[in-house]
Amino acid sequence: MALYYCSLHTRLFSRRWQRWVPFSQATINEICGYYDLLRSTHKDASLLYVIAWACDQCAATLQTIARSQARQQESGE
Numbered sequence: 001m002a003l004y005y006c007s008l009h010t011r012l013f014s015r016r017w018q019r020w021v022p023f024s025q026a027t028i029n030e031i032c033g034y035y036d037l038l039r040s041t042h043k044d045a046s047l048l049y050v051i052a053w054a055c056d057q058c059a060a061t062l063q064t065i066a067r068s069q070a071r072q073q074e075s076g077e
């Protein structure tokens with residue numbers, strides 16, 4: 001099972017709640033360490049693995065940057 005995690009905002013995507021929730025980086029590191037350990041002993045371990053992912057706050061930040069850049073281009077800067 002894949003876990004989607006945004007390390008920039010320390011948030012995890014919850015399948016249960018279908019939204020991003022605050023989640024500790026230390027816990028993610030523990031899960032990664034545990035997964036590495038499992039993989040080293042079982043080649044077909046497909047338990048939990050963490051995927052770096054952009055959360056909704058990242059998307060909102062990118063939209064703000066894109067908007068301000070578009071505005072600067074319109075004003076000829």
Ligand SMILES: [Zn+2]
Pocket residue numbers: 006008009054055056057058059
């Ligand atoms: Zn984010």
